[in-house]
Every structure is written in structure tokens, then in C-alpha cells.
Amino acid sequence: MSKSEFISEQHKENVEWSSKLDFYKDEIEILQKRLDEIAVKNNKKEVLTSIEYFQNQLIIHRNTIDEIQHGVNVSEDALVSEVKKNPVASDHRKTKYHQAEKEEIQILEKVFKELREEFNRFVSKWI
Template sequence: MLQKQNIKLNTMSYTAVPHLVAEHQDWLKAVDFYDNELDILENRLAEVAQKNTGIDTMKGVEHFQNQFIIQRNSIDELRHNINEHAHKAMLDLKEHVGRVESQQVAEHKKIKDEFESFEKVINELRDEFNLFLVKWM
């Protein structure tokens, strides 16, 4: 009489996501763009600080210096998260012939949400800074 063997099957689910790698590249290019844009905004802020030394102006300058530091930290963290996820996804794509584990898709969505949130914040900051420039330049 033959005994039945319990064989545990791999129950992970995989998904084909051809746009995954392209989206990582798009995010990294955008992050680089925003990083360069912060350089420009910081230079403009230095111009304002040099030309206007009043208390109100200096409060605004300090506010934007702090915001630019915060956004640089966000850029560094976002860039790290994108690169880390891209590396994991690439390994998964190679291992599973163009497919990634569903967990990677969920992580991708999380990073996409993080990127979109960052983009919203940086655009609002740019708009706020432009209003500040109009007032003090």
C-alpha cells in the first residue's frame, strides 16, 4: 500500500508588469529634476536674503531654508526606496522570467503613492516660494 505524501506547493502569486522598470526610471529622473530644482530655488533664496535683511524677510528665508532641507531629505529617502525596490523587482523579474511576486506589486504601489505625495508637496512648496519671491524681489 502506498502512503500519500503531503507536498507543500508554492502558493505565491506572480504578475507580469512590463512597465515596472520604466516607472522606476521615470521616478528617478523626476527625483533628479526636483533635486536640481532645489539648487535653483536655494540660489534664488540666497539672492533674496542678500538684498533684504528685514525681520519679516529673514523669517521667510529661514522657513524656506528649513523646507528645502526637509525636501532634500525626502528626496534622499525616496531615491533610496526606489533604488532598493527596483533592485528587488529586477531580481524577481530575472528569477521568474518577466514576472514579479504580488508582494513586489504591492510595494511598487506603496512607492508610487509615496512619490506622488512627494511630488504634490514639492509643487506646493514651489508655488509658495514663488509667491514669496514676488513679494521680496
């Protein structure tokens, strides 16, 4: 049996996830600026190799965020469509829970935290 939840709760979760994803996008921009600062100040091969590694990681994370955001948008569009089809008592109806998006967000948060910690160790070494 699949898990379900109220449409209004799922909408609230979609909004929260979109905010988190926007936060991570902003943080990627901040990390990229820090990388640019380090690149200007250091031209050692070891530093440049690490900069390239982190740039690639940021690109991967940006793409992952975009993919997750797309999934959240699709979920939100389905909710809107469901409510438009039958707006009566929509706040009391349930829909299939979006477990895949929840798991993707959790994994993103874990992996991004690890990347941020690794990045901060790198920055502290070269600034």
C-alpha cells in the same frame, strides 16, 4: 489580493520616478540659489524669517527625495534580483506592485507644487 504588474512595467516606472526625483533635486538647488540672492539683498527680520522657513522646507524635501529614491532603488534591486534568478520570460512575469512608492511620489509632487507656489509668492514680494 494584492495588485501586481509586469516586471518590465515596474522597471519603466522606477526609471521615470528616478528622473522625477532628480528633477526635484535640481529644482531645490535653483530655489536655494534664489533664496541666497534674496538674502543678500534684504536683511529685514520678516525676510530673514521667511528665508529660514524656506531653507528648512528645502532641507526636508531633499531628505524626503533621498528616502523615496532609496525605496525606488530597493524596488529596482529586487527586480534585478528576480530577473537574475530566472531570466527566462522575465518580460512576461509579474511582481507585487510598489504602491507605497507610487503614493510617496504623488504626495511629494503635490506638496512640492504647493511649496513652489508659496515660494514664488514670497519671491515676487521681495525681488
